[in-house]
Amino acid sequence: AKKYPTNNKEFQVLYGISQNPDTGNYILVQNNSINLINWISGNEKIDDFIQERQLKINNYDDVVLEWIPYNQFNEIQVIGTNGFITVYSAIWKDGPLYKEINTWDIWSDGWNKNYARDSDKKVALICLHNSQDSIEFLLNKAKKYSIKHEALFVLYGISQNSDTNDYILIQNDPIVNIANWFNGNEKIDDFIQEIQSKIDNNGNNLILEWIPYNQFNEIKEIGKNGSITVYSAIWRDGPLHSNRYGNYTRNSNKKIALQNLLNSQNSVDFFINKV
Structure with a gap:
């Protein structure tokens, strides 16, 4: 009961405490x-x-996070995997809650803001393998999402696969392969997710990704300086970026530079500080 706010306009309001006499x-x-x-x-x-x-919800554009029963999802299809996670597309039958403004409230001198659902919503299911053994890992991933609907990546809720018991993060339909968030190193994964979670849909965004090495062709050494070797290469898929209208596209077969940091796998903090 201590967790409830005292403001009558909050999403969750506690009116009182009672007791069943039976x-x-x-x-x-x-x-x-x-x-x-x-x-x-x-x-x-x-x-x-x-x-x-x-x-904590107090604005119309705040996301209502929910526990979502797994049987709410239809048309589940694999769209990406990397050994640590599997990403599925699915249709969420009920769909996420959003606030709609419909009638004028004379008592509060403002619009009534009731909640409705965006039913049959296409979503992404991020299945974290063996996450039932590490709840803290699951929650640390969930905490990095923005609470605003206009964010590029929106977390609608958490679910659990009834067959495997793996926990699942439910987010909006992605414009990027979410499997490219995860390489298995928690610090690098957290860094990539943190950068991506700050992106909004206002356009002119570049998406930081984990890029599988087999995406690079025509790799050629072009320079070396102590612990750093620089290569030129062609990135098949290419970087993901948005235009001013918020539409995302890839610049495929992009010529890029690869900076190979010698023994950087032994000092991830040093590597991230270079990014």
């Missing part, structure tokens, strides 16, 4: 803005994280 169970009485079952995963850390995010 069972003796205490009851929290709150507004009916969301199916509260979508708070409950059965894992205390995940449930606390979801509730904490929901209780």
Whole structure:
């Protein structure tokens, strides 16, 4: 009960506490803005994280994070994998919550802002392999997402594969292969995700990615200086960037430079500081 805000206009409002006279169970009485079952995963850390995010909602463009039952997803198809994660596209039957403005409230002298769902929403399912063994890893990934709908990458919720028990991050339909977030080194993965999560949809953005080495052709050494060797190469897919209208395209077969840092795998912090 201590986690609830006192502002009547918040997304989740606690009106009071009651008690069932037959069972003796205490009851929290709150507004009916969301199916509260979508708070409950059965894992205390995940449930606390979801509730904490929901209780921070105070703007119309804030994302309502939910626990999403796995049976909500249809048309599940693999779109990428790299050994650490598998990314699927799917249709979320109910879809994410968003705030709609419909009627004028004379008491608050403002528009009523009720929640509706964007049903049959195409989403991406980021399945983190063996994540049931490391909840902190899962939550650290979830915390890096923006809470705004206009962000490039939006986290709608968390789910769990009922067959494998792997936890799943549910995000908006990606314009980038999300498998290119992950290389298996947590510090590098976190760095890439942190940079990507700061991108909005206002245009003129360049997307930082993990790029598989087999994407490079015509690799030729062009210079060397101590611990750094520089190569020219052709990147088959090429960089992903947006125009002023927010549309993303790739500049394929792009000539680029590869800076090979000698023994950098032994000092990831040093490597990241170079980026």
